[in-house]
Every structure is written in C-alpha cells, then in structure tokens.
Amino acid sequence: MVFSIPAIILVSLTIYIPFLMSSYYSLTEWNGISKQAVFIGFRNFTALLQGKKEFLTSLWFTTKYTIGYVILSNLIALLLAVALTKRFRLANFFRGIFFVPYIMSMTIVGFIWKFIFTSGFEKLFEFTGWQLWNYSWLGSSHLVFYSVVFVGVWQSLGFYIVLYIAGLQAIPKDVLEAATVDGASSWQKFSRVTLPLLGPSFTTCIFMALTNGLKVFDIILALTKGGPGTASNSVTLQIYKEAFTNNNYGLGSAESIIYFLFVLILTQVVLSAFRRKEVDL
Structure with missing residues (x-):
C-alpha cells in the first residue's frame, strides 16, 4: 500500500481532481479569467439538452466517424492479418511497414495528409488527368468526412493488425487440423473455427477502435x-473550442461531462456484448 501511494497521488492530480473540478465548473458561468465563477446550477446542461446546434452537430459527426472507423479499421486489419500470417518471404517486412504510421504522432500524420490532399493530389491530377485527384477532399463538406476517416484508419491500422496476428497465432493448430480432417474447406475453417476463436481479439480491437474513434481530436x-464550417467538428474539438476559444469554461465543462457519460455507457454496453460472444478453448 505504501508503494502505491505515489501512483495514487499522480493519478488523483491528473485525473480525479480535474474531473471533480470540471464537474463543479459545469454548474457555473465562468470565462476562465475572472477570479469567481458564478454558480448557475444545471442551466448549462439544460441549454445543451434543449438542442445547442454546435454540440449536437459535433456529436453526430463523431458518431458517424466512430462507426466508419471501427468497421473499416477492424475489417481491413483482419484481412491483412490473415494475409500476413501466411508464410512468404516479405511477411515481416510488410508487418513493419504497416506498423510505422502507428508510431507517428497523429498531429504529424494530419499535417502530412493535409499536404497530400492539397499539393500532392494536385500534382497527381496534372500527371494523370484523373478527376479523382481534382476533388477538394478537405474543402468539401461532403468529402471531408471520408478524408478524415481514411486518415484515421491509415494511421492506426498497424496496431490492429498486430493484435489480430497475435490472436491468429494463438489458435491451436490441432483444432484447424481436426477441421481439415473432417473435410472442412478453407472458408469453413475460417468462418466456423478461426473467427469464433478470435473472440478475445475482436473484443480488444473493437473496444480500442471504439475509444479511439470517440476521442478523435488531434488528427482533425x-x-x-x-x-x-463545422462539417468535421468532433465533440472533443467542440469542447476545446468552447472552453479555450470562446472562453466559456462552464459550458465546455458541461459538454465534457455529458460526453463522458455517453462514452462510458456506450463502451460498457459494447464491451459486455462482445464478451458474451467470446468462445473459450
């Protein structure tokens, strides 16, 4: 217990105490500068729940982004993991290549792809003449969603590939051999043996992708x-703008509390649902 005291103090200073302070400020009207915060009760929460447009728009965008990010990152990662578990000469090389973007800062990745979407695609259009490269992928309110999802999936794909490869390699070979002896085809072995036994990997990857999608900030x-406009405004970015740009710390804190409860409930429901479907060896 004595050795755990430093960790408890640090966690309290960085997480618990700021959370309690934020909970208090969510009940106040404060610009972050004045010495006194005016207590107004639940007026901030009432304003948000009655339909503050910016917050609801950002919540809808974050929900769409998370759904697309979770589905694409896990589907592509699983397919690539299956391919990279096959025995061929450059398997380890490709594993490293796919993992490199994950160790890069999300902010750096964002700036790299911002350059690619603007100057890079412009050069490709001049070279090929394909209209695909001439679209305003970051300037169009209809296309910016797909651009952000693509960059998010590209950056984190290697992490999920590693998790799925670990899950695939942990499946006992005698189970697959027994399925072969029973006359199962390759697809039957994959769909009826491999996928069910990947339950723990699915739970981990879905949970990680869900939390990463819901807290997207730096890449946007x-x-x-x-x-x-507000076409790619996530909830975390909206909270940041409300508190540090608009100097409305009370309303920003209220948004963070509501979003905290939303994320907490959603992640627990999804995690429980996937855990019930896991298959024990």
Whole structure:
C-alpha cells in the first residue's frame, strides 16, 4: 500500500481532481479569467439538452466517424492479418511497414495528409488527368468526412493488425487440423473455427477502435480544424473550442461531462456484448 501511494497521488492530480473540478465548473458561468465563477446550477446542461446546434452537430459527426472507423479499421486489419500470417518471404517486412504510421504522432500524420490532399493530389491530377485527384477532399463538406476517416484508419491500422496476428497465432493448430480432417474447406475453417476463436481479439480491437474513434481530436485539428464550417467538428474539438476559444469554461465543462457519460455507457454496453460472444478453448 505504501508503494502505491505515489501512483495514487499522480493519478488523483491528473485525473480525479480535474474531473471533480470540471464537474463543479459545469454548474457555473465562468470565462476562465475572472477570479469567481458564478454558480448557475444545471442551466448549462439544460441549454445543451434543449438542442445547442454546435454540440449536437459535433456529436453526430463523431458518431458517424466512430462507426466508419471501427468497421473499416477492424475489417481491413483482419484481412491483412490473415494475409500476413501466411508464410512468404516479405511477411515481416510488410508487418513493419504497416506498423510505422502507428508510431507517428497523429498531429504529424494530419499535417502530412493535409499536404497530400492539397499539393500532392494536385500534382497527381496534372500527371494523370484523373478527376479523382481534382476533388477538394478537405474543402468539401461532403468529402471531408471520408478524408478524415481514411486518415484515421491509415494511421492506426498497424496496431490492429498486430493484435489480430497475435490472436491468429494463438489458435491451436490441432483444432484447424481436426477441421481439415473432417473435410472442412478453407472458408469453413475460417468462418466456423478461426473467427469464433478470435473472440478475445475482436473484443480488444473493437473496444480500442471504439475509444479511439470517440476521442478523435488531434488528427482533425491538424487536417481541417473542424471545417469547412463545422462539417468535421468532433465533440472533443467542440469542447476545446468552447472552453479555450470562446472562453466559456462552464459550458465546455458541461459538454465534457455529458460526453463522458455517453462514452462510458456506450463502451460498457459494447464491451459486455462482445464478451458474451467470446468462445473459450
């Protein structure tokens, strides 16, 4: 217990105490500068729940982004993991290549792809003449969603590939051999043996992708700053703008508390649902 005291103090200073302070400020009207915060009760929460447009728009965008991010990152990662578990000469090389973007800062990745979407695609259009490269992928309110999802999936794909490879390699070979002896085809072995036994990997990857999608911030800040307009404004970016740009710490704190409860409930429901479907060896 004595050795755990430093960790408890640090966690309290960085997480628990700020959370309690934020809970208090959510009940106040405060600009972050004045010495006194005016207590107004639940007026901030009432304003948000009655339909503050910016917050609801950002919540809808974050929900769409999370759904697309979770599905694409896990589907592509699983397919690549299956391919990279096959025995061929460059398997380890490709594993490393796919993992490199994950160790890069999300902000750096955002700036790199911002350059690619603007100057890079412009050069490709001049070289090929394909209209695909001439679209305004970050300037169009209809296309910016797909651009942000693509960059998010590209950056984190290697992490999920590693998790799925670990899950595939942990499946006992005698189970697959027994399925072969019973006359199962390759697809039957994959769908009826491999996929059910990947339950723990699915739970981990879905949970990690869900939390990463819901807290998306830095990549959008680097790519679009929430634009054009509010077309790519995530909840975390909206909270940041409300508190540090609009100097409305009370309303920003209220948004963070509501979003905290939303994320907490959603992640627990999804995690429980996937855990019930796991298959024990």
